[in-house]
Amino acid sequence: MEHLTFDLAQRPLRELNQLLHTDAEAGKIGKVTVSNPDGAHNIAVGLNCPVEVEVIGHAGYYVGGMNKSASITVTGSAGTGAAENMMSGKVHIKGFASNGAGASAHGGLLVIDGDAGLRCGISLKGGDIVVGGSVGSFSAFMAQAGRMVICGDAGDALGDSLYEAVLYVKGNITSLGADAQIEPMSETDYAAVAALLQQSGPAFAAHDPHDFKRVASARTLYHWNADADQEY
Amino acid sequence: MxxxxxxxxxxxxxxxxxxxxxxxxxxxxxxxxxxxxxxxxxxxxLGENSRKISVYSGLTEEGDDFNWQALGHAISTHLGVAASVEAKGNHAVITVAGSAEPVKHWMRETYPKLYLLSTGRSIDLYKxxxxxxxxxxxxxxxxxxxxxxxxxxxxxxxxxxxxxxxxxxxxxxxxxxxxxxxxxxxxxxxxxxxxxxxxxxxxxxxxxxxxxxxxxxxxxxxxxxxxxxxxxxxxxxxxxxxxxxxxxxxxxxxxxxxxxxxxxxxxxxxxxxxxxxxxxxxxxxxxxxxxxxxxxxxxxxx
The missing domain is CATH 3.60.20.10 (Aminohydrolase, N-terminal nucleophile (Ntn) domain)
Known part of the structure; x- marks a missing residue:
């Protein structure tokens, strides 16, 4: 299979995405290296096959959005909504990622070497997110399924209104959101953190799973409490 | 946005x-x-005793053809203030000696459709x-x-x-x-x-x-x-x-x-x-x- 290079300074983005949806899906291309992304939006979105994409530089909004099966690496930073709604595969941001990284991802693995902005993993639906740095406020808001491993700190209202997603945090948590609570780590949790760190690369594997705290839902918001206003 | x-x-x-x-x-x-x-x-x-005012003429009837040199001349004549004008179409930077306030007041009275964009010793403003x-x-x-x-x-x-x-x-x-x-x-x-x-x-x-x-x-x-x-x-x-x-x-x-x-x-x-x-x-x-x-x-x- 072919290894192509694609210069976004010379050719339009639409051509790149079409190539990734036609030739790559037909199995003609194994890897595409994208140069001069220069912050363009929607790079390598909606991919449907196990192609490898390497973006050399900074990507704009929604890089790797809706990804299925592909393995996408960005050597620089990513704008809003990296790997949002990912179904499977892997997206790796080597710099920082802006707000809403991994929002509503159903599957796959999002790895961010640097910091993630606010609302990382909001409405997560089954994907895994591993962040080398810290995450901003309101991360994992209403996250339904999936896991987040945060090697740095978490901002305000982490895991507000969580459903069944589980968060592992090594650093400080500025504040937990409504219904989120710190729970004891089980052997299953240690194994899950170790496996996710291992999958994310050697720099991540250096973290000790025993340094992480587990944050999950207290499930007090699962049922409507008609007497809530009388309990104050 | x-x-x-x-x-x-x-x-x-x-x-x-x-x-x-x-x-x-x-x-x-x-x-x-x-x-x-x-x-x-x-x-x-600019020096401590000078001010520049960015002015927009796009709302006047003359628009781009506004006579900026005449405005500079009128400021000097009516207010006795040295004024220089640098114009680009419907925009000009007017540099005056002394405080900008009397000049701005006079411009607002005399040319109510001129729009005053900025004032200072350093700022030029265009929009x-x-x-x-x-x-x-x-x-x-x-x-x-x-x-x-x-x-x-x-x-x-x-x-x-x-x-x-x-x-x-x-x-x-x-x-x-x-x-x-x-x-x-x-x-x-x-x-x-x-x-x-x-x-x-x-x-x-x-x-x-x-x-x-x-x-x-x-x-x-x-x-x-x-x-x-x-x-x-x-x-x-x-x-x-x-x-x-x-x-x-x-x-x-x-x-x-x-x-x-x-x-x-x-x-x-x-x-x-x-x-x-x-x-x-x-x-x-x-x-x-x-x-x-x-x-x-x-x-x-x-």
Missing amino acids: CGIVGLLVKTPALRDRLGELMVPMLIGMTERGPDSAGLAVFTEM DIGTPGEVAQRYDFKHLKGTHLVGHTRMATESAVTPERAHPFTAGEDFCLVHNGSLSNPYGIRRMLEPLGIGFETDNDTEAACRFLEWRLREGDDLEVALQKGFEELDGFFTFLMGTSDKLALIRDPFACKPAVVAETDDFVAIASEFRSLAHLPGIKNAHVFEPAPEEMYVWNI
Whole structure:
């Protein structure tokens, strides 16, 4: 299979995405290296096959959005909504990622070497997110399924209104959101953190799973409490 | 939406290229703000006893054909004030000896349709409706020189598309502000400021933020204290970029609803809503690129 290079300074983005949806899906291309992304939006979105994409530089909004099966690496930073709604595969941001990284991802693995902005993993639906740095406020808001491993700190209202997603945090948590609570780590949790760190690369594997705290839902918001206003 | 851009050059040799470096930044934000554009450039300071006033004639009947030289002559004749005029179509910078206030008062009385854009010893301000590319061409932005500038591309959401409602907004002297976002309490801010004698020229929410912060600075707050009070009083979504004669300052609301990215090298600090507007800058591949945190103050000095 072919290894192509694609210069976004010379050719339009639409051509790149079409190539990734036609030739790559037909199995003609194994890897595409994208140069001069220069912050363009929607790079390598909606991919449907196990192609490898390497973006050399900074990507704009929604890089790797809706990804299925592909393995996408960005050597620089990513704008809003990296790997949002990912179904499977892997997206790796080597710099920082802006707000809403991994929002509503159903599957796959999002790895961010640097910091993630606010609302990382909001409405997560089954994907895994591993962040080398810290995450901003309101991360994992209403996250339904999936896991987040945060090697740095978490901002305000982490895991507000969580459903069944589980968060592992090594650093400080500025504040937990409504219904989120710190729970004891089980052997299953240690194994899950170790496996996710291992999958994310050697720099991540250096973290000790025993340094992480587990944050999950207290499930007090699962049922409507008609007497809530009388309990104050 | 809206786009904001800012550039401060640290290397004196780059001051002559300020406009040339900025134009692609402004045009890069066209998709975020296609209806109007503007910028404030901070040039070498005038002496303590001179002021310059940026004036817009697009609302007068003469428009682009406004007779700026006659205006300069009339200021000298009627007020006995030495005045020089540098005009570009519907825009002019009028430099006067002494205080700007009597000249501004006289212009407002005599030419009520002239729109006064800015006043100071360092600031020149341009803004108009049109795409960023058209506005940059109209005022020859690429040849602007100076130490730092603040620019904006507008996609109007809460007040009409007119030249007065384009950004930057100014208040007082050598102060300007551009805004991406929308405030939810601009009328509360106005009701607080109007009894103090602070007048408003438009119904735009950004003007409320601009006049609030300038009022705090005038009351003796330093920039950091004024911005802290801004966090306490201004409610809504905002990324604000402000310019003074020697500083650029950036703040984002606590929810970081509106984007911003910064690139810093030994030669410059560049700020934009998105990286797209920074990609062309010299040495960008090795620049320190970061996303400013919400509710933090970022202040850069020339």
